[in-house]
Amino acid sequence: MQWLKSLIFVIYIYLFMAVWGIVCFPLLLHPKGARWVCNVYAGHVIWLARVMLGIRSEVRGPVPTDEVVIAAKHQSFLDIMIIYRAVPAAKFIMKRELIYTPFIGQYAWRLGCVPVNRGKRGQAIAKMIADVKKGAAQPGQLVIYSQGTRVAPGDYKPYKIGTAAIYRETGMPCVPAATNVGLLWPRKGILRKPGVAVVEFLDPIPPGVEKAEFMARLEKTVEAKSNALMKELGFDAESHLVESAKRSV
Incomplete structure (x- = not known):
């Protein structure tokens, strides 16, 4: 039954995205209109996940507003929907x-x-920085996914230096954010499981920290807190990673 409800949910949220996007298309004339449209959509998805699938979303830590x-x-x-709803003016760094x-x-x-464009790392970082500077007139919270992609619980991908460059x-200060949502809403597949999906904003890293120290601090902080959040749902990410490494030897 949960799988069937999940299937209906997945079909619905993408159909609703299309219909809502078309109906509200004139609001694209102004950034505030576009933000309202996306805010309503994200809120609807989060609400429906709770009432239909039993996935409750929770935001922890001080929400960044500067x-x-x-x-x-x-x-x-x-996690995109939760962050977007939590902060006042999210802007995402995204695949071209x-x-x-x-x-x-x-x-x-x-x-x-x-x-x-993630094809050429050096050029991509330079273009990313230039685009960020060009968009500096539109204030907000710049969201970057430091591993560059969705990472399944218990898997590991290195953190990319583009975050340090930005x-x-x-x-600006950097606010790390941890999550456990992948245990309930996976990056692939249909089945969504009930539980508490958390995004937690952690202590900011102030400007001026040297690159190597910044990257080490960011990865350690986010991974440790994400592992702790996943353990709340009964998943030991550290043990899973060790077992995966043993199997690959």
Whole structure:
């Protein structure tokens, strides 16, 4: 039954995205209109996940409201929705391909999101920084996923130096963000499981920290807190990672 409800939920939220995006298309004329449209959509998805699937969303820690870089753990579509609803003016650094996606691309562009071509790392970072500076006139919270993609619970991907470059060039504090949402709403597949999906904002890293120290501090903080949040749902991410490493030897 949960799988069937999950299937209906997944179909519905994408159909609703299309219908809502078309109905509200005139609001793209102004960034505030686009932000309202996306805010309603994110709130609807979070509400429906709770009443239909038993997934309750929870935000912990001080929510950043000033201009900051939010370096977040990314496990599924749900953590995007939770962060977007939590902060006043989220702008995401996103894969360039998404800018051409119907509805998502048009609204993301109007919100001031920054598309990045990940093909060539050096050029991508330089272009990312230039785009961030160009968009500096539109204030908000710049959200970057430091591992560059969704990472399943218990898997490991290194943190990319683009986060340190953005942190250095903007001169803004960096707020790490941890999550456990991937245990309930996976990055692949249909089944969504009931439980408490958490995004937790952690203590800010002030401007001016040297690159190597910044990256080490960011990764240690986000991974430790994400593992603790996943353990609340009964999943030992550290043991899973050790076992995976043993199997790969």
